[in-house]
Amino acid sequence: MSEQAESIIRLRSVTKEFERGGERLRVLENLDLDVGRGAFEALMGPSGSGKSTLLNLMAGLDRPSGGSIEIDRKRIDQMSEGELAAWRANNVGFVFQSYNLLPVLTAVENVELPLLLTPVASSERRKRAETALRVVGLQDRMQHYPRQLSGGQEQRVSIARAIVTDPILIVADEPTGDLDRKSADEILTLLETLNRTMGKTIVMVTHDPAAAERASMTRHLDKGRLKGEEAPNREPAWEAKT
Amino acid sequence: MMIPLRYNIRSLMVRKATTAAATLGIALVVFVLASALMLSEGVKETLSSAGREDIAIVLRKGSDAEMGSTIEDPQIGLIKSMSGVKRESDQPLGTGEVVIVIALEKLGAEGVTNVLVRGVTETSHKLRPDVKIVEGRLPSPGSDEVMIGRAIRGRIKGVELNQSFDLKKNRPVKVVGVFEDNGSSYESEVWADLDNVRASFGRQGAVSSVRVVLDSPASFDAFQAGVESDKRLGLMAKRETKYFEEQSQGTSIFLTFLGGLIAFFFSIGAMIGATITMYASIANRQREIGTLRALGFSRFSILICFLFEAVLLSLIGGLLGLVPAIFMGSIELSMVNFASWSELVFRFRPTPEVLGIAVGSAVVMGILGGFLPAVRAARTSPLAAMRA
Ligand SMILES: Nc1ncnc2c1ncn2[C@@H]1O[C@H](COP(=O)(O)OP(=O)(O)OP(=O)(O)O)[C@@H](O)[C@H]1O
Ligand SMILES: [Mg+2]
Secondary structure (H helix, E strand, O other): OOOOOOEEEEEEEEEEEEEEOOEEEEEEEEEEEEEEOOOEEEEEOOOOOOHHHHHHHHOOOOOOOEEEEEEOOEEOOOOOHHHHHHHHHHHEEEEOOOOOOOOOOOHHHHHHHHHHHOOOOHHHHHHHHHHHHHHOOOHHHOOOOHHHOOHHHHHHHHHHHHHOOOOOEEEEEOOOOOOOHHHHHHHHHHHHHHHHHHOOEEEEEOOOHHHHHHOOEEEEEEOOEEOOOOOEOOOOHHHHHO | OOOOHHHHHHHHHHOHHHHHHHHHHHHHHHHHHHHHHHHHHHHHHHHHOOOOOOEEEEEEOOOOOHHHOOEEHHHHHHHHOOOOEOEEOOEEOEEEEEEEEEEEEEOOOOOEEEEEEEEEOHHHHHHOOOOEEEEEOOOOOOOOEEEEEOOOOOOEOOOOOOOEEEEEOOEEEEEEEEEEOOOOHHHHEEEEEHHHHHHHOOOOOEEOEEEEEEOOHHHHHHHHHHHHHOOOOOEEEEEHHHHHHHHHHHHHHHHHHHHHHHHHHHHHHHHHHHHHHHHHHHHHOHHHHHHHHHHOOOHHHHHHHHHHHHHHHHHHHHHHHHHHHHHHHHOEEEEEEOOOOEEEEEEOOOOHHHHHHHHHHHHHHHHHHHHHHHHHHHOOOHHHHOOO
């Protein structure tokens, strides 16, 4: 992690504890983390090491028990539930392991959904959703319902939904976990393209070394701690372009 | 910004079986409620359509209805001579009538039913120009012939054209005509000759009521003042429309109350049904709701979304219940009118108000039944998007 690159994600002394059956479970331990603007980072680690917990904190889905989280120079650890929801709508795109499309909405309606939370006019919404679906190569599947799509196609719709609001950060929790090798590769290529050509900052949790390989950098989490300095897999997209 | 309605509509459609089950409960409530209100409206309509604005009815002071009232013959002339009474060829237009309730055997069913018999004069017909013979002919005055209302025809032994029944033991009358009167309560009556009725029941020298035609509806106040100013007469005057309206009140309030009570208890069941349905549906959609929360939809918009879904569910039920209720509009029903304790035949009457109340109650059931599940949905954590 080069010092001069601007950090879009800045975590300082972040801890996260869960209460379970009266017992306190410390999942993240005094964690510092900087992610540069335009990075594509992979987060690996054994099951239960706290990867999802960390990703959820960065995405504003949950709040830390201690420490500070700054995304794009904004403190999100102090925000209320309502403020966080509005912040997520404008700043984060989500890609889930199980795609999480609403089964009763068509592909284009699913992609349109996050735009309802932005000031975009209704006439403009459909156009943007269609553009996003074109970016992921599903222009001829717009009116299909999720059950009429393959897993790989569903995940591409979900990526279109993640980029349609033009967020500053995309988080993906095991985006290829439910996919076969070929579909997984297509999804990874798509994420790579989004990072390289559109400069999207992406943080991806994965168990698959081949997937991590595609990221510009891989971090390892173990028992709630990041393991030392990480070597970049390649130059971050933002710096590579300049 | 709100979650689009089509999300709820389609969510209900894909859960056809559970949606249908919850919907039917609401439909039943709305059907019961609408039917009771329609009945109550029907009673009001039937009784009040018999009245005219420009006719005054005079009764013994303190009697609620014609049945319990007695007016001596000499007073009839006095009443007719009051100011405000219309004259025809120099004769005041008005008549005394006797009303008696008799018990007759039902046709095709066990037991007896009460039938209202009205002793009328030739003037009685002038007061009700809408009364028309639909079959047979008018009874000849002063005879033992009678005519019967269209609504009670064929329901009671002997009360049918060209048959006869006993007014009183050994006092048979012959049915020579059937009449109608735009569905008014007269259609549930037997009209016999005034003197014949009085003789049969030993009521010579008195009538139950006196009706007079007024110069105009506006003449009522003057006429009433004339009748009621002489305290020795002990009489009171009412506009005929008002009289019939009061007659319908007891029955229609009873029907509204009874229907409302049944609907209330049914609605508790239906609301519990809607609540269970919504709880189950929300439990099945935890990941979906979590996803909506993760995308940034607020708790409030989730609350509104599911409240709306519950209202939509019950609105479908409401409309489903209204359809058979409206079809009830073509059914004729007979029941005892509390004012006269005699049989009255009327229809279910679907007025816009009744339909509005029925649909409105469906909406209320949706809001009440859907509230707790909607709160539960709104409290879903965005982290639920990640749980399998
Ligand atoms: N809401 C919660 N309440 C209590 N404990 C939790 C909660 N969320 C996570 N944990 C616990 O925190 C620890 C880390 O969980 P986390 O989901 O972050 O792991 P992970 O690294 O993503 O694992 P996996 O690779 O299996 O997805 C686990 O022990 C988990 O049981
Ligand atoms: Mg995980």
